[in-house]
Ligand SMILES: Nc1nc2c(ncn2[C@@H]2O[C@H](COP(=O)(O)OP(=O)(O)OP(=O)(O)O)[C@@H](O)[C@H]2O)c(=O)[nH]1
Ligand SMILES: [K+]
C-alpha cells in the first residue's frame with residue numbers, strides 16, 4: 158500500500174523525503190490540559206479480532222468502575238473478564254478483558270486502564286462513546302499517551318523517538334535500530350557523556366571555590382596541575398584528569414558525528430538510482446527489484462522520460478529506488494541537468510548508483526559515452542572521500558553467445574544480469590545488500606547511531622562548547638563552557654523543555670499511542 162502511495166506521491170511532487178508513505182497527523186497540543194483523563198483506541202482502525210482501548214489519568218479507575226458496574230475494580234495488572242455497559246442507558250456493550258494499572262507502575266506513569274474488546278466497529282465506537290460520557294474524560298490527541306510517559310519520566314526523548322521509529326519501522330534493519338534506541342542505548346551514552354562533564358565541572362568549580370585556600374581537599378590537590386595540556390593557563394588548571402576525560406569525550410563525539418549519517422539513512426531510506434543509456438533495461442530492473450510493474454518497459458528507446466521513485470525493501474534495508482531517463486550519447490545540457498538535479502531522485506542525490514549497460518551493445522556510442530562520463534566520474538571518487546557507491550551491471554546477458562568470452566575487458570568490476578531470465582539477480586541483490594549495509598550501517602552491532610538531525614545538532618553544539626572550554630583563558634568561562642556543553646547532552650535526552658521540539662517529536666505518533 159505504501160508503495161503505491163509513494164510512487165504516486167513521487168510522481169506528483171518530487172523532492173528529498175523520508176522513506177514513508179503514511180500521512181501523519183499533527184498534534185494540536187494547545188488544548189491538552191494536564192490532569193485530564195484521556196482515552197483512545199490504541200490498536201489499528203477497522204474490523205479485527207480484538208481492539209484495545211485505553212485510558213490514562215486520574216479518572217481512569219472511575220471510568221473502569223462505571224463501565225463495569227456493579228463490579229469493583231479488578232486486581233492490578235491482571236486481566237479480568239467483565240461485562241461492559243453504557244453508563245447512560247445501562248445497555249450491555251461487550252464482554253471484554255479489562256486491565257487496571259494504578260500509577261506510577263503504568264506506561265504513562267498515571268492510573269491507566271485497558272479494555273480489550275471485540276474488534277467490531279460498533280463495539281469500539283460504543284465503548285468510546287461510553288467513555289466520553291464519563292465526567293473528566295476526553296479523547297486523547299496524537300501521541301498523548303507517550304507524551305505523558307515522557308512527562309512522568311517513564312521514557313527519555315531518545316527513547317520516545319525510538320518508539321516512534323519502531324511503530325513506523327517497515328524493514329528489519331529499521332526495526333533493529335529503533336528497538337536499540339527504545340532500549341535507551343543512545344540515551345545511556347549521552348548520560349555517561351554528561352556525567353563526564355559534570356565531573357569535569359565539579360573539578361573546575363572546586364578550584365574556583367577553594368583554589369586559593371590552603372584547606373583544599375587532598376583529592377583535589379593530588380589532581381593539581383602538572384603540565385599545560387590546554388590553553389587555560391597551566392597555573393589555573395583544575396584537574397588534568399578531568400581535562401583528559403574532556404579530550405576523550407571530544408574524540409568520541411567527533412567519531413559519532415563522522416558516522417556518514419548512517420542512522421539517519423536507515424531511518425529515512427537510502428537512495429539507489431538506476432542510470433544508463435536508453436534501452437539498457439533500467440525500468441526492467443526497477444520492476445524486478447520492486448517486484449511489481451512500477452515503470453513502463455518497452456523496446457522503444459526513451460520510454461522513461463522523468464525520474465520515477467518507489468519505496469522498496471531490499472534485503473531488509475529501506476530503499477528509495479529511482480528509475481531515470483536513458484542517457485543518450487552527447488546528451489545536451491538540459492538532459493544532463495535532468496538526471497543530475499538534486500532533490501529529484503537524480504544522480505546527485507544517490508547513495509548508490511546502479512549503472513546499467515546492455516552487455517550485447519557495449520561498443521555503441523551511447524554505451525561508450527556513458528562509460529567515459531558517468532561511470533568514470535563516479536568511479537574516480539571513493540565512498541571514503543564522500544563519493545557515491547557504484548554498482549556496474551551488464552544486462553541482457555541472455556543475448557551473449559553461450560560459449561563466448563565475458564564482455565567488457567578493460568571495464569571496472571561488473572555484474573552480469575539478465576532481467577529477462579533472472580540470471581545474475583541473486584548476485585546483484587547480494588552486492589546491493591553489501592553496499593546498503595555500508596551506507597546504512599549494521600544496526601545490530603557497534604555503538605548506537607544518530608538517527609535524527611536533532612541528535613547531530615546537539616552533539617555538534619556540545620563539541621563547539623568544548624572547543625570554547627579549551628580556549629577559555631579564565632576558569633569562570635571554562636566552567637560556563639562545560640555547562641553549555643553538558644546542557645546540549647541533556648537536551649538530547651530531555652528536549653531542553655522547549656515545547657516546539659516536543660511538538661515536532663510527538664507529532665510522529667498516531668492517536669492512541
Ligand atoms: N533480451 C533481453 N531483453 C531485455 C532485458 N532486459 C530488458 N530487456 C528489453 O529491453 C527493452 C528495454 O527495456 P527497458 O526496461 O524499457 O529499458 P530502459 O533502460 O528503461 O529504457 P529507456 O527508459 O527507454 O531508457 C525492452 O524491450 C525489454 O523487454 C534482458 O535482460 N534481456
Ligand atoms: K525502453
Ligand SMILES: [Mg+2]
Pocket residue numbers: 439440441452453454460461480481483
Ligand atoms: Mg525506462
